[in-house]
Amino acid sequence: MSSQDIPEENLPAEHSAGHNEHGAVTVADDKNPFADPGLPPHEHRVQDIDERAAKRSERVVAMLFTVSMLATVGFIASYVAIPHDKSIFVFPIGHINALNFALGLTLGLALFAIGAGAVHWARTLMSDEEIADERHPIEAPPEVKAKVMADFKQGAKESALGRRKLIRNTMFGALALFPLSGVMLLRDLGPLPGTKLRHTLWSKGKLLVNVNTNEPLRASDVAVGSLTFAKPEGLEETDENFQTEIAKAALMIVRLQPENIKDKQELDWSYQGIVAYSKICTHVGCPISLYEQQTHHVLCPCHQSTFDLSDGARVIFGPAGHALPQLRIGVNDQGYLEALGDFEEPVGPAFWERG
Ligand code: FES
Numbered sequence: 569m570s571s572q573d574i575p576e577e578n579l580p581a582e583h584s585a586g587h588n589e590h591g592a593v594t595v596a597d598d599k600n601p602f603a604d605p606g607l608p609p610h611e612h613r614v615q616d617i618d619e620r621a622a623k624r625s626e627r628v629v630a631m632l633f634t635v636s637m638l639a640t641v642g643f644i645a646s647y648v649a650i651p652h653d654k655s656i657f658v659f660p661i662g663h664i665n666a667l668n669f670a671l672g673l674t675l676g677l678a679l680f681a682i683g684a685g686a687v688h689w690a691r692t693l694m695s696d697e698e699i700a701d702e703r704h705p706i707e708a709p710p711e712v713k714a715k716v717m718a719d720f721k722q723g724a725k726e727s728a729l730g731r732r733k734l735i736r737n738t739m740f741g742a743l744a745l746f747p748l749s750g751v752m753l754l755r756d757l758g759p760l761p762g763t764k765l766r767h768t769l770w771s772k773g774k775l776l777v778n779v780n781t782n783e784p785l786r787a788s789d790v791a792v793g794s795l796t797f798a799k800p801e802g803l804e805e806t807d808e809n810f811q812t813e814i815a816k817a818a819l820m821i822v823r824l825q826p827e828n829i830k831d832k833q834e835l836d837w838s839y840q841g842i843v844a845y846s847k848i849c850t851h852v853g854c855p856i857s858l859y860e861q862q863t864h865h866v867l868c869p870c871h872q873s874t875f876d877l878s879d880g881a882r883v884i885f886g887p888a889g890h891a892l893p894q895l896r897i898g899v900n901d902q903g904y905l906e907a908l909g910d911f912e913e914p915v916g917p918a919f920w921e922r923g
Contacts, residue, residue, distance in 0.1 A: 607700060615692045625692040632685030639678035646670035767910055768800075768817040770895055775801040776819065776844065776905040784904045785821065790842050795859040795866075796821040797847060800907070816915055818847040818855065819895060821905070822877055824864060831880035837896040839905065844895040845881050846915040849873055851888040853917045866892075 596603040615622040646667065654666040708716075729736045775784040776798040790796055798819040803810065826841040834843060845866075847855050854870035864878040873886030881892035893915050896908040 607698065610698055613692060613696055616696055622693060625688065629685045629689045629693070632681045632688065636678045636681035636685065639674045639681060643671060643674035643678060646674055766914055768915060769803055769813050770800055770817055770907045770910045772907065772909050773900070774907045775900070776821065776897065776907065777801050777803075779818075786903050787839060787842060787899050787905055788903065790821055790823045790905075792823045792825065792841075793861040794823065798844070798905075815848065815853075819844050820847045820856065820859075820866065822859065822864070822866075824878055828864065828878050830878055834878075834880050834894060837894050837908075839897050839899055842897065842905065843877060844897045844905075844907075845875075845877065845892045846895070846911065848892075848916045849888060850883075850890040850892060850915075850917060851886065856892075 615625050650667040650670055652665075652667050655663050656666040656669065657663050658669060724730070777783065777800065778785050778789070779797045779799050784801060785796065785798060798821050799814055800817050803813055803817065807813070821842060821844050824838075824841045824843060826835060826838070829835045829838065829841065829843070837843070847857075849856050849868040849870065851868065851871055851873050854868050856866050856868045856875070858867040858869060859865075859877075860867070863876075865874050865876055865884065866881075867874050868886065868888070871887050873888035874884050875881040875888070875892050876884050881894065883889070883891060893911045893913045895911055897905055898908050900906045
């Protein structure tokens with residue numbers, strides 16, 4: 569509808585220079601490109617001009633309320649009459665408990681009928697008068713601002729804050745210190761982790777134990793191209809903190825040809841081409857489980873981060889932000905693989921980017 573179609577009486581009353589009494593723009597200009605179009609003509613409902621239509625609407629509303637009453641009676645009857653272990657077949661849901669079905673159906677119908685009746689009543693029979701509430705400027709008029717400032721100054725004067733410096737200073741002190749009680753409550757979130765997040769169970773001399781056989785690994789057990797998962801000796805699945813510790817200490821062991829290892833530190837920290845890396849993805853901590861023997865890539869199944877084990881386990885694809893931490897390993901006198909210390913950096917999802 570264009571503004572030409574709007575009757576004169578529905579257009580906003582002009583006040584001065586293209587503005588109505590509340591400041592709304594009634595005539596567009598360069599400064600105010602959108603004029604207030606006013607209200608469209610009011611269209612009377614059929615119930616307002618035809619008494620028979622109004623009676624029909626009245627009967628519909630009464631019928632809906634009656635349906636609600638019947639549904640409520642049905643709800644009570646269902647509750648009393650239907651055994652709680654009876655089941656019925658309802659297409660397409662299948663077999664369900666008859667009592668639950670009846671209670672849900674009747675209760676839903678009772679509520680729906682009340683709502684539908686109320687809406688129909690409001691839309692067809694209640695008053696249809698249109699009321700426009702003009703939006704007022706947000707900014708307070710100058711006299712209100714002046715009154716607020718005067719009240720503020722009067723309050724400051726009456727409180728004698730400027731004169732009674734002792735009260736003023738102690739009050740500021742009290743207000744400044746009070747938030748500290750909230751800070752103290754943060755202690756209840758503790759105890760602080762301390763350096764626990766920086767260390768795993770690995771330490772110098774700890775044997776690498778195959779997680780499948782629960783036997784310590786010999787260097788000769790690790791074949792080229794195989795992927796073996798290991799845990800620190802002494803950590804058993806029955807331990808109370810097993811999940812916590814294995815989540816930090818889980819290792820994957822791979823044997824590469826030493827000449828295929830491109831990274832010097834990786835070579836130094838390996839034993840005859842056997843490398844030990846954290847199994848925990850540095851993206852969000854999924855366990856890495858896929859190894860491509862030909863390319864020496866390991867792949868995280870969660871979001872496909874891919875790490876090159878022949879090049880310091882650096883990320884070559886995916887969202888992980890850091891290479892996998894490597895564990896320095898060697899063999900003991902009996903030929904068993906052992907750790908030569910802990911990881912030198914935190915394992916897992918990058919320890920919040922490690923500062
Ligand atoms: S957790 Fe490994 S890629 Fe997301």
